[in-house]
Amino acid sequence: MIARVRAGEPEAYAELVRAHTGIALRAAAALGAGADAEDVVQQAFFKAYCTLGRFRDGAAFRPWLLSIVANETRNTVRTAVRQRTVVGREAALTEAEPVIPESADPAVAALEVERRAALLAALDRLSEEHRRVVTYRYLLEMDEPETAQALGWPRGTVKSRLNRALRKLQRLLPDFQPREGGDEHE
Numbered sequence: 001m002i003a004r005v006r007a008g009e010p011e012a013y014a015e016l017v018r019a020h021t022g023i024a025l026r027a028a029a030a031l032g033a034g035a036d037a038e039d040v041v042q043q044a045f046f047k048a049y050c051t052l053g054r055f056r057d058g059a060a061f062r063p064w065l066l067s068i069v070a071n072e073t074r075n076t077v078r079t080a081v082r083q084r085t086v087v088g089r090e091a092a093l094t095e096a097e098p099v100i101p102e103s104a105d106p107a108v109a110a111l112e113v114e115r116r117a118a119l120l121a122a123l124d125r126l127s128e129e130h131r132r133v134v135t136y137r138y139l140l141e142m143d144e145p146e147t148a149q150a151l152g153w154p155r156g157t158v159k160s161r162l163n164r165a166l167r168k169l170q171r172l173l174p175d176f177q178p179r180e181g182g183d184e185h186e
Contacts, residue, residue: 002055017045020062020099024069031073040076044069063142063149068085070132070150122172132167137162 004012018031024044027036048055048068055064136147137158147162148155 002052002057003059005049005052013049016061017092020065021045023062024065025071026092027066027135027140028059028073030139031070032077033073035077040072041069044072046071060149061147063146066136066140066150067152118173119169122169125172126165127166129161130168133158133161134165 001011001016021041024041025037028040029043033040036145044065046048048065051068055061060172126134132151133147136142136150137144142150144155148158151158155159
């Protein structure tokens with residue numbers, strides 16, 4: 001696909017954009033772009049297109065794009081006049097992808113919203129590097145090699161920072177139990 005884009009085929013890049021817009025929006029929202037998520041993603045796709053010459057042949061496009069999304073999100077958040085709140089992040093995440101199916105039991109749905117709010121509040125208390133590694137690995141469901149590529153870190157660094165971040169989250173959320181049936185370990 002990248003070869004087709006480099007060869008000047010406009011529809012090839014449009015296909016890449018269509019295929020990756022959803023995850024790019026979720027990444028921008030999860031990393032704090034809030035209402036600016038669409039602008040961040042648009043800018044990231046533009047920068048990705050302009051720097052496609054630096055894209056390494058054979059590499060996965062998604063992690064590379066998400067690293068650009070993360071940089072654009074950081075730039076947007078830094079220049080924003082006001083800080084995004086945890087509630088704003090939760091709303092952005094909820095808008096980006098439905099969290100609770102409409103058919104869910106209201107009590108279960110309420111607990112899920114409460115769990116998500118607690119998790120986002122705890123994530124907000126982590127350092128930026130720990131928040132990013134947890135977001136990529138779990139909220140965006142990237143595997144370890146993709147997370148390493150997206151963050152530009154060696155896999156060992158991803159493992160160690162993820163381990164430290166999860167220990168901190170466990171201390172911040174002592175009563176937080178994983179969902180039934182969820183896989184806690186790989």
